[in-house]
Each structure stands twice: as C-alpha cells, then as structure tokens.
Amino acid sequence: MAPEKRAHILRAARELGYRPNVMARAVATRRSNVVGLILFNETNRHHPGVLLALSQAFSLIGVRVMLFLLEDVDEIGAVIDHILSYQLDGVIAAAPIPQEDLDHLAAAQVPLLFYNRPGEDGVASVSCDHYASGVLIARHVLASGARRIALIRSYAEAFVGNERMRGVEEELARNGANVVAEFRGDFDYDRGVAAVLDWAARGIDDYEAIIAANDMMAIGAKDALVHKLGKRVPQDVAVAGFDGVEASRWLSHSIASVDQPIEHMAKAAVDMMALRIENQHLPAERRLFPGRLQHGSSVAD
Amino acid sequence: MAPEKRAHILRAARELGYRPNVMARAVATRRSNVVGLILFNETNRHHPGVLLALSQAFSLIGVRVMLFLLEDVDEIGAVIDHILSYQLDGVIAAAPIPQEDLDHLAAAQVPLLFYNRPGEDGVASVSCDHYASGVLIARHVLASGARRIALIRSYAEAFVGNERMRGVEEELARNGANVVAEFRGDFDYDRGVAAVLDWAARGIDDYEAIIAANDMMAIGAKDALVHKLGKRVPQDVAVAGFDGVEASRWLSHSIASVDQPIEHMAKAAVDMMALRIENQHLPAERRLFPGRLQHGSSVAD
DNA sequence: CTGAAAGCGCTTACAG
DNA sequence: CTGAAAGCGCTTACAG
Structure with a gap:
C-alpha cells in the first residue's frame, strides 16, 4: 500500500x-x-x-x-x-x-x-x-581560607559519594589541609544533623569547614550548626555539598555546591x-x- | 503437564x-x-x-x-x-x-x-x-489566635490547591476571620517568596498568618518574611502549608502542615x-x- | 503495487 | 494427563 x-x-x-x-x-x-x-x-x-x-x-x-x-x-x-x-x-x-x-x-x-x-x-x-567535582568544591572551600576540614561521607558502597570524597580528600591533601573529623551518613538530612551533634558530643569543634557528600547532609549540618550549636555559617564554619538541589538556593540555605548537568x-x-x-x-x-x-x-x- | x-x-x-x-x-x-x-x-x-x-x-x-x-x-x-x-x-x-x-x-x-x-x-x-485538610489547617491557625489571614493559592486549574483553599476559606468565614491578602502561586518556593514581597510592595502588612496551598510556597513565604522583611515566625506572622514535605520538618523550617496518607x-x-x-x-x-x-x-x- | 501466507512466542481450548 | 492445532494482532518476505 x-x-x-x-x-x-x-x-x-x-x-x-x-x-x-x-x-x-x-x-x-x-x-x-x-x-x-x-x-x-x-x-x-x-x-x-x-x-x-x-x-x-x-x-x-x-x-x-x-x-x-x-x-x-x-x-x-x-x-x-x-x-x-x-x-x-x-x-x-x-x-x-x-x-x-x-x-x-x-x-x-x-x-x-x-x-x-x-x-x-x-x-x-x-x-x-564526581571525582573532579570533589576537587572543585575542595578548591572552593580552600580558597575561602579554611584548612581544618570535617567530612560527612556517604555509606561505604555509594559509588557517587565515594568518588566525590576521594576528589575532596586528594585535593585537600595536595594543599596541606587536614581532615579533622569524619562521619558516615546516608545522603539524608538527618545524618547531616547527626554528624554535627556527634562531633560536638565528642568535643570536636576545631573544624573551619564541613564538606558533605551531598546537599541534603550539608543542609542538615548547617541547620545543626546554626540551630543546635549557635554557630554562624560561614563566619564560624563554612559548609559545602553536592548536587545544587533546589533547597540549596533558598534564602534560608544558600549552599555552595557542585551541580550535575x-x-x-x-x-x-x-x-x-x-x-x-x-x-x-x-x-x-x-x-x-x-x-x-x-x-x-x-x-x- | x-x-x-x-x-x-x-x-x-x-x-x-x-x-x-x-x-x-x-x-x-x-x-x-x-x-x-x-x-x-x-x-x-x-x-x-x-x-x-x-x-x-x-x-x-x-x-x-x-x-x-x-x-x-x-x-x-x-x-x-x-x-x-x-x-x-x-x-x-x-x-x-x-x-x-x-x-x-x-x-x-x-x-x-x-x-x-x-x-x-x-x-x-x-x-x-483536601477540602477537609483545608478546614483542619484553618482551624489550627485560628486556634493560635490569628484572625487576619493572607492566602497563597495555586493556579486556577489546580484541583488539589483549589480544594484545600476552599476548605480554608469556608472555615475562616465560619469563624469570622478575614482574608486580607491573596496571591496566586504555582506550588513552587519562588512563588511563596514572591507573594510576601508583592504584599510588602503594596503596603499590605497587617496579616497575622499566611496559609499557602502547599509547603514549598509556605517555606518560601516564611523565608521571605524572615530574611527579607525581618519578621519573626510565628510571633509576628504564623505560616502553614500542606503536604508535610521533608523540608517542613527541618530544624530550620518547622512548618505546620497537613500530611497525606x-x-x-x-x-x-x-x-x-x-x-x-x-x-x-x-x-x-x-x-x-x-x-x-x-x-x-x-x-x- | 497487492494480497495471501508464514512467522513472532506465547496460551487456550480440544481431540486423543 | 498429553500433544497438536488454532489463535492473539501484528510484520515481513514472497508469489502473483
């Protein structure tokens, strides 16, 4: 036909x-x-x-x-x-x-x-x-002057989180910055909060910046710093994450981050x-x- | 077989x-x-x-x-x-x-x-x-003492948003509360911010509470109140939304809301x-x- | 170009 | 119970 x-x-x-x-x-x-x-x-x-x-x-x-x-x-x-x-x-x-x-x-x-x-x-x-993104955010945090860094990782099997943190750590090491605290999260807000509270409970308070494996945990960490410990961000502690989620651009949560295209x-x-x-x-x-x-x-x- | x-x-x-x-x-x-x-x-x-x-x-x-x-x-x-x-x-x-x-x-x-x-x-x-949910949240806001209410609606064709707001308005009317400001949003954070800024630009500032058609707009409104107008929530203005989204339970955004099962x-x-x-x-x-x-x-x- | 046949990989009556 | 046939609604190669 x-x-x-x-x-x-x-x-x-x-x-x-x-x-x-x-x-x-x-x-x-x-x-x-x-x-x-x-x-x-x-x-x-x-x-x-x-x-x-x-x-x-x-x-x-x-x-x-x-x-x-x-x-x-x-x-x-x-x-x-x-x-x-x-x-x-x-x-x-x-x-x-x-x-x-x-x-x-x-x-x-x-x-x-x-x-x-x-x-x-x-x-x-x-x-x-993700590795390069880790390098990028680490460099950005270093440029702000921070040298004592706290890390909120993802769980051990999370490929994306691991790559990001590998990039972060290697760039920090290359620049003589120190990782002074670590916490293993799961990408959720609550674990960001938990990280900061855990460090506080253990008397760790000498970090100048937190880099989290994603924005949700970064926001949780920031909220805990501000609302639980009474710290100022970024004056007391800088906070950075990954993904550039919507909430990271809110008036209340302007988070430095690395976006995926x-x-x-x-x-x-x-x-x-x-x-x-x-x-x-x-x-x-x-x-x-x-x-x-x-x-x-x-x-x- | x-x-x-x-x-x-x-x-x-x-x-x-x-x-x-x-x-x-x-x-x-x-x-x-x-x-x-x-x-x-x-x-x-x-x-x-x-x-x-x-x-x-x-x-x-x-x-x-x-x-x-x-x-x-x-x-x-x-x-x-x-x-x-x-x-x-x-x-x-x-x-x-x-x-x-x-x-x-x-x-x-x-x-x-x-x-x-x-x-x-x-x-x-x-x-x-959704209508009953609207009644529920209106009642909750009224119980806090507010009588002059500002509403952030969704767009005109949004069934869920309309039902919620219909419930809100009828319950407000039944209790002699007044709707003193209105804004048409689209469910997004930005429109919640825009609502508050729009009212401010037009000199409307006598509302005691904002009820938005969803949490995202409620959070936007709250952020604008706090970060743009320097108001306190809930002392100066109460804010309520719908959905009970994750962010509505953050340390930074404890928003009164109505959750769907x-x-x-x-x-x-x-x-x-x-x-x-x-x-x-x-x-x-x-x-x-x-x-x-x-x-x-x-x-x- | 057109139309009838065979085939895709299955299921479901139906005869044996 | 078992096995072969017909059918689901399509496409594709093939004869006319």
Missing part, C-alpha cells in the same frame, strides 16, 4: 477508536520500543530531574520507559529477570549490577548503559565526573542507548561530564 | 538463560500486567513518594508500571493514544483527562482510576480529602485497580482519605 494511503487509512481508523497493538508489533519485530530504567528510590528522591530528563528525551524518539524503582540492592536480580522477560530493548542502570546479571543481559543481547557508574568494566556509561547527561544517555539498540557491537564508551560549581553564602567568596 | 513438573522445567530452562516472553503472553492473553501511570512532573517533584508507593504496591501483585510524566496538560491526548496502543491493563491518572479521551478509554474497556481527583463524574478515584492511598489505588482489571463493571466508587495535621513551630500551639 502507498505510504500516504496507509497513513490516511490509519488516521480514519483511529477516529473510530482503532489503535495498532504495540505489543503484537513488539513480538513480531522483536523490538518493544521500551527501555528499562533501574533507579534507586533514593536517587529519585534526591534527583527527581533524572527520571524526568530521561523519560522526556526518550519520548522524543518514540521510546517509552519502564521504571524499576529499587529500595534495596538485593532487588536487582529480580528486576533483571523482569527486564529479560519483557524483552526490553535496552537497560539504563543507575545501580550496580552483579556480574551474573551482566552475563544474562549480554547473553540476551540487551544493551546496557550505566548512569553515574563509570567504573564498571566493559559497559558503556554516562556520568558526571543532568539534561546533557540524559541527552547523552538516550543518544548512546539509541545507537546501541541499532548496533549491538559498539565499544563500551564512557562519557564523562564535568560538574558546575554553584556559589552560595555558606562558603565565603 | 503437572504443575510441579512444569515449574521444574521452567527453573531448569531459566538457568540456561531462557525467560518466557511476557510480550507474547500479553498478546495471547490480552493481558499485559502493566498499568499506565499519568503524573505531572510537578507532582513527582513535590511528592516523590507517590510514584514509589504505587510502583511498590503494584510490584507486590506482579504488575509493572509504565510511567507517563507530563510537563503540560496538552500532552494528555498523546499519552492516552500511547496507552491505548500498548493495551495496558489499566490507567491511574493524577491529571485531568478530557472527556473525549475518557470515551476512548471506556470504548477500549481500559479501567481508569483517578488519583487525587475525586471530582470527575463516573470514574473511580482514591484521593485525600500516601501509603494507604497507594494501597487503596492498587487494590481498586486490581479489582477493576478483573471486573470491568464495578461501580465508580470514590475513596477519600483524611489528611493528618502536622504541628510545627511556624504556628504557635
């Missing part, structure tokens, strides 16, 4: 309520036009923009997103099983995938792309350069995925995007 | 990398085990818990969620088209659906459930009782949807959940 004739008929049929069955098309063509997105719930809470940017960018090329929201790492196996069963065209994972499941995906020829997890070997990825990253992820769906054998390229320093009154300029 | 034998074989096959093709099953059984979720991006930003609660509750009954994230109302038609094409088992809409599209869904026998939109006629829904609502939505997928002809029941008052230092107890 001539293309325009076909289009005309489809349009007419559509008026009458007919829609071609995409599922049937999917089994016929072995192409579902759906990709899976594996995301920790925590990631979505702290970066709601990621889901939006990805789903919009995919939507532009006619691809839908099936969302797999994880509470815990141990759900990943089951999720991969689902993905394999749904014959999705590809998977974007903002979570670690066990080797066994990587093998399953590879065997099923499902292209995989890591988001903010550049470390995994042999798998394509798009990420923010989420839209560019999402665009890159969608482009890469689209290419990989067409051609399974592309090299495992890794695209790294620099973070952007966001000034804030929590660190003196 | 005997069930246990079948299970055994499937397990063995699975080891070798075989997974039954769910899409093929979907076309054969005309049941995809996927429901569509139509959500405004704004809703997800302000209530990330909704997406999580729904996707988890569905996951427990083996149903996956295909997410349709909207930036704008005018995308709904296209989204409904997609949903019809994917032969989804049902749709949960936290957005208004034009009558025409309601008809299309009905013609295709796709069960529909509104989330936080109880008003639509003839369609099942689960919602928080999201987990219960999600559970109810999933139950209702599951029943309606089995039986198309259930009555258009509407389930209403009461909000919960959250105290905060922004309104004196």
Whole structure:
C-alpha cells in the first residue's frame, strides 16, 4: 500500500477508536520500543530531574520507559529477570549490577548503559565526573581560607559519594589541609544533623569547614550548626555539598555546591542507548561530564 | 503437564538463560500486567513518594508500571493514544483527562482510576480529602489566635490547591476571620517568596498568618518574611502549608502542615485497580482519605 | 503495487 | 494427563 494511503487509512481508523497493538508489533519485530530504567528510590528522591530528563528525551524518539524503582540492592536480580522477560530493548542502570546479571543481559543481547557508574568494566556509561567535582568544591572551600576540614561521607558502597570524597580528600591533601573529623551518613538530612551533634558530643569543634557528600547532609549540618550549636555559617564554619538541589538556593540555605548537568547527561544517555539498540557491537564508551560549581553564602567568596 | 513438573522445567530452562516472553503472553492473553501511570512532573517533584508507593504496591501483585510524566496538560491526548496502543491493563491518572479521551478509554474497556481527583463524574478515584485538610489547617491557625489571614493559592486549574483553599476559606468565614491578602502561586518556593514581597510592595502588612496551598510556597513565604522583611515566625506572622514535605520538618523550617496518607492511598489505588482489571463493571466508587495535621513551630500551639 | 501466507512466542481450548 | 492445532494482532518476505 502507498505510504500516504496507509497513513490516511490509519488516521480514519483511529477516529473510530482503532489503535495498532504495540505489543503484537513488539513480538513480531522483536523490538518493544521500551527501555528499562533501574533507579534507586533514593536517587529519585534526591534527583527527581533524572527520571524526568530521561523519560522526556526518550519520548522524543518514540521510546517509552519502564521504571524499576529499587529500595534495596538485593532487588536487582529480580528486576533483571523482569527486564529479560519483557524483552526490553535496552537497560539504563543507575545501580550496580552483579556480574551474573551482566552475563544474562549480554547473553540476551540487551544493551546496557550505566548512569553515574563509570567504573564498571566493559559497559558503556554516562556520568558526571564526581571525582573532579570533589576537587572543585575542595578548591572552593580552600580558597575561602579554611584548612581544618570535617567530612560527612556517604555509606561505604555509594559509588557517587565515594568518588566525590576521594576528589575532596586528594585535593585537600595536595594543599596541606587536614581532615579533622569524619562521619558516615546516608545522603539524608538527618545524618547531616547527626554528624554535627556527634562531633560536638565528642568535643570536636576545631573544624573551619564541613564538606558533605551531598546537599541534603550539608543542609542538615548547617541547620545543626546554626540551630543546635549557635554557630554562624560561614563566619564560624563554612559548609559545602553536592548536587545544587533546589533547597540549596533558598534564602534560608544558600549552599555552595557542585551541580550535575543532568539534561546533557540524559541527552547523552538516550543518544548512546539509541545507537546501541541499532548496533549491538559498539565499544563500551564512557562519557564523562564535568560538574558546575554553584556559589552560595555558606562558603565565603 | 503437572504443575510441579512444569515449574521444574521452567527453573531448569531459566538457568540456561531462557525467560518466557511476557510480550507474547500479553498478546495471547490480552493481558499485559502493566498499568499506565499519568503524573505531572510537578507532582513527582513535590511528592516523590507517590510514584514509589504505587510502583511498590503494584510490584507486590506482579504488575509493572509504565510511567507517563507530563510537563503540560496538552500532552494528555498523546499519552492516552500511547496507552491505548500498548493495551495496558489499566490507567491511574493524577491529571485531568478530557472527556473525549475518557470515551476512548471506556470504548477500549481500559479501567481508569483517578488519583487525587475525586471530582470527575463516573470514574473511580482514591484521593485525600483536601477540602477537609483545608478546614483542619484553618482551624489550627485560628486556634493560635490569628484572625487576619493572607492566602497563597495555586493556579486556577489546580484541583488539589483549589480544594484545600476552599476548605480554608469556608472555615475562616465560619469563624469570622478575614482574608486580607491573596496571591496566586504555582506550588513552587519562588512563588511563596514572591507573594510576601508583592504584599510588602503594596503596603499590605497587617496579616497575622499566611496559609499557602502547599509547603514549598509556605517555606518560601516564611523565608521571605524572615530574611527579607525581618519578621519573626510565628510571633509576628504564623505560616502553614500542606503536604508535610521533608523540608517542613527541618530544624530550620518547622512548618505546620497537613500530611497525606500516601501509603494507604497507594494501597487503596492498587487494590481498586486490581479489582477493576478483573471486573470491568464495578461501580465508580470514590475513596477519600483524611489528611493528618502536622504541628510545627511556624504556628504557635 | 497487492494480497495471501508464514512467522513472532506465547496460551487456550480440544481431540486423543 | 498429553500433544497438536488454532489463535492473539501484528510484520515481513514472497508469489502473483
């Protein structure tokens, strides 16, 4: 049938309520036009923009997103099983995938792309350069004059948090600054508060700046400093975080931070995925995007 | 084949990398085990818990969620088209659906459930009782002694915001309190700030309390009061909002608010949807959940 | 260009 | 209980 004739008929049929069955098309063509997105719930809470940017960018090329929201790492196996069963065209994972499941995906020829997890070997990825962001914020804090630094880390398995803190620590060391206190958090506000209270309880009060693995903990720390210890920020203690979340730009919480270029990253992820769906054998390229320093009154300029 | 034998074989096959093709099953059984979720991006930003609660509750009954994230109302038609094409088992809409599209869904026998939109006629829904929540917060503010009230509304089409404010206004009127200032916001922090600055610019400064259509605007208003006008909250002005967002419980922002019982609502939505997928002809029941008052230092107890 | 057949990977009656 | 056939709604190669 001539293309325009076909289009005309489809349009007419559509008026009458007919829609071609995409599922049937999917089994016929072995192409579902759906990709899976594996995301920790925590990631979505702290970066709601990621889901939006990805789903919009995919939507532009006619691809839908099936969302797999994880509470815990141990759900990943089951999720991969689902993905394999749904014959999705590809998977974007903002979570670690066990080797066994990587093998399953590879065997099923499902292209995989890591988001903010550049470390995994042999798998394509798009990420923010978290190490460089750590260096950036450390330099900014050092420029304000602080030399005695307290760190609020994320938990040990958090790749992004670890990279950020590795960048921070190495830059501090290169400049002869000292880490005088440390605390392990979980990216939540409460743990930022807990860090400051913990140090206070242990008599540690000689830090000139706090660098937290993300903004939420930085804000918690700042709130504890101000509202619990009666300190001034940044005069007594400077505070810095990562992500440039909305609250870090409020009148009440101007936090120095490093922002991720989420839209560019999402665009890159969608482009890469689209290419990989067409051609399974592309090299495992890794695209790294620099973070952007966001000034804030929590660190003196 | 005997069930246990079948299970055994499937397990063995699975080891070798075989997974039954769910899409093929979907076309054969005309049941995809996927429901569509139509959500405004704004809703997800302000209530990330909704997406999580729904996707988890569905996951427990083996149903996956295909997410349709909207930036704008005018995308709904296209989204409904997609949903019809994917032969989804049902749709949960936290957005208004034009009558025409309601008809299309009905013609295709796709069960529909509104989330936080109880008003639509003839369609099942689960919602928080926003009107009652408005009454609740108004009563709380009145109890603190305030009688001259300023309101920060949402935009005119926002159902939830309108219901909240309707409850607020009627309860204020019943108690002889006056609305001395109004501002139309959009649920964002910035508009809360803008409201207070706008009133100040126009010389309006005799309000004793601000009630905003959500917490973000309430926090913005409070920040503007404190950081721009040098007022004290709640001594000079009380501030209240809705949703009980995380930031409303920070040390820096203890905001009186009314919380939605999201987990219960999600559970109810999933139950209702599951029943309606089995039986198309259930009555258009509407389930209403009461909000919960959250105290905060922004309104004196 | 057109139309009928075969095939995608499953399920579901139905005959044996 | 078992196995082969028909069917779900599409696409794709193939004969006319």
